[in-house]
Amino acid sequence: xxxxEPQLRVLRILADEGTPRGGxxxxxxxxxxxxxxxxxxxxxxxxxxxxxxxxxxxxxxxxTILNRLWTRELVGKGAYVWSITDAGRSAIGCDT
Numbered sequence: 001x002x003x004x005e006p007q008l009r010v011l012r013i014l015a016d017e018g019t020p021r022g023g024x025x026x027x028x029x030x031x032x033x034x035x036x037x038x039x040x041x042x043x044x045x046x047x048x049x050x051x052x053x054x055x056x057x058x059x060x061x062x063x064t065i066l067n068r069l070w071t072r073e074l075v076g077k078g079a080y081v082w083s084i085t086d087a088g089r090s091a092i093g094c095d096t
Contacts, residue, residue: 003074009033010065011092014075014084023076023083030062057067 003011013032018024023048024032034040043051066082069075071085 006033006065007069007074008067008092010062011074011084011088014082015092023078024078025059025096026063026066026082027059028062029066029082030058033062034058044075080083 008078010029013029014024017032018026018073019048020040037058039061041045042057044056045051066075070077070082074088074091076083
């Protein structure tokens with residue numbers, strides 16, 4: 001299966017920013033992916049009609065990409081932390 005451009009961006013972010021810190025959370029990945037997005041200013045609605053968290057959908061979008069990479073074993077996940085695997089490094093052409 002081909003790796004999409006957003007998935008490649010996430011892999012590069014994890015390789016560059018996540019490796020020194022041992023990984024990144026979905027929130028941190030979302031901040032790197034879309035730092036200036038208007039999605040951070042939107043407030044979704046919960047199922048009961050009340051207001052949700054400000055920018056709450058952004059980490060969920062990043063989590064969707066991360067989970068798809070995890071099912072392909074290109075990233076690993078720990079307790080709320082995602083890190084790039086050796087297979088993920090080879091997918092982006094990174095040798096280290």
